[in-house]
């Protein structure tokens with residue numbers, strides 16, 4: 001029986017990511033080091049309990065997973081990415097660090113991945129997006145899909161480009177013009193979408209702009225046990241982090 005082309009041919013999103021990263025992946029870690037700010041903070045604050053599971057969605061070259069493996073040798077680490085090109089670099093980097101068996105990575109779409117067949121794990125204690133939501137057209141679907149796979153008591157973390165609200169308007173204009181060239185769109189509605197996800201479960205949302213809003217950082221924590229009280233009407237529980 002012939003397999004339908006839609007199941008074998010890469011999606012247009014994947015073709016786009018592969019075309020962006022086919023060459024970029026060779027200079028990615030060096031060049032992004034200076035402008036993907038807040039990634040080290042996110043990795044440092046993951047703090048997964050020993051034996052727990054951590055998933056990076058849009059893991060790219062594996063840079064964050066390698067940093068997480070050094071900090072949390074007792075956690076089980078997973079990564080997925082739409083781009084096979086990026087995964088080639090991630091596999092090579094993991095092998096160089098002796099982590100090929102410690103970190104499992106796979107090709108999948110953030111909006112539709114199925115963790116059980118992919119990794120043999122139904123839910124994760126930590127799931128994070130690092131500068132990935134700004135590149136996913138269906139980012140609201142992707143973040144809602146990720147939230148479904150966070151374990152009770154677990155966390156969803158995001159670091160990404162922010163609204164640059166405290167930066168000079170000309171700087172923001174040039175930055176956004178340049179980001180657009182790489183198909184990157186800072187998500188103005190990120191806070192409200194996360195708040196909408198938090199409310200029904202009385203989950204705790206921490207949200208902060210970093211570096212004058214150049215970046216933003218969010219942590220959504222699922223309660224360990226379901227709260228039987230009806231969901232609040234208001235905006236939920238928010239704790240602004242210290243801005244940096």
Ligand SMILES: C[S@@+](CC[C@H](N)C(=O)[O-])C[C@H]1O[C@@H](n2cnc3c(N)ncnc32)[C@H](O)[C@@H]1O
Nearest residue numbers: 017058059060081082083086109110130131132
């Ligand atoms: C800017 S890179 C960030 C890589 C890494 N998270 C980091 O912090 O360096 C964005 C990554 O998201 C991946 N990506 C884009 N759309 C995706 C999707 N729909 N599902 C999974 N990954 C996706 C890209 O292939 C790319 O590797």
